[in-house]
Amino acid sequence: MSASTADEERKPTGPRARMLPQLRHAHILSALAAQGAVQVSVIAQELGVSDMTVRRDLMDLETAGRLTRTFGGALDTGAGRQTPVDRDEPHFEARMKRQREAKEAIAAAAAGLARGYRTIALDVGTTTHLLAHRLAGQPEAKLFTNSLRIAGELAADVAEVYVPGGRVRAGELAIGGSAAVAQFQSLWFDIAFIGVSGITPSGIFDYSFDDVELKRIYLRRSGLSVVLCDASKFGRMSLVHIAALREFNVLVTDATPPPLLAAALAEAGVRTEIASTTDNS
Numbered sequence: 001m002s003a004s005t006a007d008e009e010r011k012p013t014g015p016r017a018r019m020l021p022q023l024r025h026a027h028i029l030s031a032l033a034a035q036g037a038v039q040v041s042v043i044a045q046e047l048g049v050s051d052m053t054v055r056r057d058l059m060d061l062e063t064a065g066r067l068t069r070t071f072g073g074a075l076d077t078g079a080g081r082q083t084p085v086d087r088d089e090p091h092f093e094a095r096m097k098r099q100r101e102a103k104e105a106i107a108a109a110a111a112g113l114a115r116g117y118r119t120i121a122l123d124v125g126t127t128t129h130l131l132a133h134r135l136a137g138q139p140e141a142k143l144f145t146n147s148l149r150i151a152g153e154l155a156a157d158v159a160e161v162y163v164p165g166g167r168v169r170a171g172e173l174a175i176g177g178s179a180a181v182a183q184f185q186s187l188w189f190d191i192a193f194i195g196v197s198g199i200t201p202s203g204i205f206d207y208s209f210d211d212v213e214l215k216r217i218y219l220r221r222s223g224l225s226v227v228l229c230d231a232s233k234f235g236r237m238s239l240v241h242i243a244a245l246r247e248f249n250v251l252v253t254d255a256t257p258p259p260l261l262a263a264a265l266a267e268a269g270v271r272t273e274i275a276s277t278t279d280n281s
Contacts, residue, residue: 036202125195198236201264
């Protein structure tokens with residue numbers, strides 16, 4: 001075999017060999033323009049390249065000012081895009097004061113959805129915390145949560161309360177890390193309630209890198225997954241993209257979503273429940 005023949009045989013073939021960086025960048029920017037956010041794993045699969053290649057592309061595009069990298073992906077924050085991006089997580093007590101009436105109404109509606117279910121997963125967050133108080137006194141319920149606040153307050157009022165082992169995040173009092181994920185990903189919940197910091201047609205978002213993996217576990221490992229989100233979070237992004245709209249079943253909110261978001265929710269098959277703020281006792 002000649003040296004030239006051997007060199008030719010060692011050359012890569014298929015999509016990995018043909019896709020130039022400029023073409024990959026164009027694909028990423030096109031996906032961002034259409035969706036508002038992208039995930040590294042999805043782009044890598046679409047282009048037939050490694051996750052590391054996509055991460056390098058995102059770094060190059062961020063340096064050029066074309067996007068903002070996030071945990072596991074990127075957001076479209078380029079010129080002309082008006083979607084606000086919330087980068088810093090306010091303290092729990094400060095968030096609890098925001099939209100309190102709306103959150104109470106959402107919690108009341110969510111408690112109605114929880115009736116009749118035995119195994120209930122509760123995410124961290126202010127609205128899920130308000131929901132937890134409404135689940136007290138259910139003698140047959142088994143509650144699973146990564147919130148120490150929720151677990152501590154409900155331990156005496158719910159039949160069984162379970163928390164995973166892991167690292168505790170100060171301020172939020174949330175348990176996270178690989179040990180917590182490993183414990184809860186082996187379970188199956190009848191219903192799960194997930195808190196978010198924003199929702200757009202491209203999906204749901206959160207502030208914290210630490211909490212997102214357990215949020216995704218709740219979404220994947222529940223018979224019915226319910227997102228709790230007040231209307232002030234419509235059209236807002238944070239640095240962590242949790243999931244696409246198609247990955248949960250029900251949105252409980254306090255107002256009708258704007259037309260573009262409503263259309264995206266309908267297309268994704270998400271049922272929207274509008275909580276009444278006139279009677280949330």
